[in-house]
Amino acid sequence: MHLILQSLSPDSSAANAIATLSAASKITLISPTVWRCEDVIYSDDLKAQIDAACHAAQLDYAFVPPTRKLSDFKLLAMDMDSTLINIECIDEIADMYGLKPQVSEITEAAMRGELEFNESLLRRVALLKGLDASALQRVYDERLQLSPGAEKMLAAIQAAGIKTLLVSGGFTFFTDRIKARLSLDVTHANQLEIVDGKLTGKVIGGIVNADEKQRTVERVCAELGITAQQTIVMGDGANDLKMMGIAGLSVAFRAKPVVRAQANLALNFVGLDGILPILA
Structure with a gap:
């Protein structure tokens, strides 16, 4: 080796x-x-x-x-919050409402695998009921930053002809904007319900949990005519483990211990572009 x-x-x-x-x-x-x-x-x-x-x-x-080379892979699938970007969006939305400690506590428990994801998401979103939807744009404009090395990594990935998938237990408000900003191929996330400019405390449709993340990777692979073994999957939390488990290469980025223990490799200190020398 x-x-x-x-x-x-x-x-x-x-x-x-x-x-x-x-x-x-x-x-x-x-x-x-x-x-x-x-x-x-x-x-x-x-x-x-x-x-x-x-x-x-x-x-x-x-x-x-x-x-092992970068050319062995045809798809890069990424988690969003605390992986491609440096924040947990729902925690920062809650901070606009003075509720960050309560929401962050639930987020952390879910990412460690101590709390079932669907329950954690519904509990957190419910706490946001009545918040003005303009808070979402403020979070995007004022707090959301790409993780170190993200743009360099994506430039190399896209130059190699590898497709990109952003699959998130977060929200479409953010994945839609990041897709356009970074020219990603596919995104999938939860949709917050907004009525009269206010968050209702509910999500629309099914929840993007661990099982749905895995199904999404499998669906995109099928659409591309490739196998999951031709996929790199990057994540940080327990709800990423199922999609990481089917990947040809799983990468834990600044991840919880349960994720580091099961991933093929972990990037704890360097940026997302740390995968490039590994596959050079």
């Missing part, structure tokens, strides 16, 4: 120490902050050692077959 190490700093001392731990036959500097350790003999015990050492040194790592 190749072991790819990535850092936010060009200081190579930690990377060299971890490369030595891996017993790599060769270490190649890919960029000032990316190292490739070649001919590493993978084992679960070695992975555990590398994981602990990288966490302590604030390095990201990935074990990848030498033949």
Whole structure:
């Protein structure tokens, strides 16, 4: 296997120490902050050692077959909140209403897998009843930012001819705008009900939960004539695990422990563009 190490700093001392731990036959500097350790003999015990050492040194790592390339994939599926973007939109909407602590607590429990997603969404949306819908635009304009590395990653993905899917347990108000802004191919999310310019505290139609996220990835794959193994899926919360589980490559981005434990690789420190050196 190749072991790819990535850092936010060009200081190579930690990377060299971890490369030595891996017993790599060769270490190649890919960029000032990316190292490739070649001919590493993978084992679960070695992975555990590398994981602990990288966490302590604030390095990201990935074990990848030498033949694995970006061209192996035809679809990139992404979660939105706290993955493609740096906020949980519903928490920021609630903040406009003075209810962020209550809503954030429910959000966190759901993302850790401690609370069923449908229940968590309905409880959170209900708390927003009566809020002026203009709060949605304020959140988009004032608080929503793309996660680090998002634009660089998407530029490379789109240049490679890979289709993009944004599938979110959040809301169409935001996915529609991000789709247009980033030229994404497909989006799917929940629709907030708005009457007379106010949120009613309800959603329209079915809820985009873990099962629906998986079905959406499968549906888009079928439409493209590809298999789920040709898909990269990125997420951060427990409701992303089912779609990540069918992917050819699952990527946990700044994710909850339950997600990091099940993903093929985790990006805890570098940006979303950290997947590019891994698949170079």
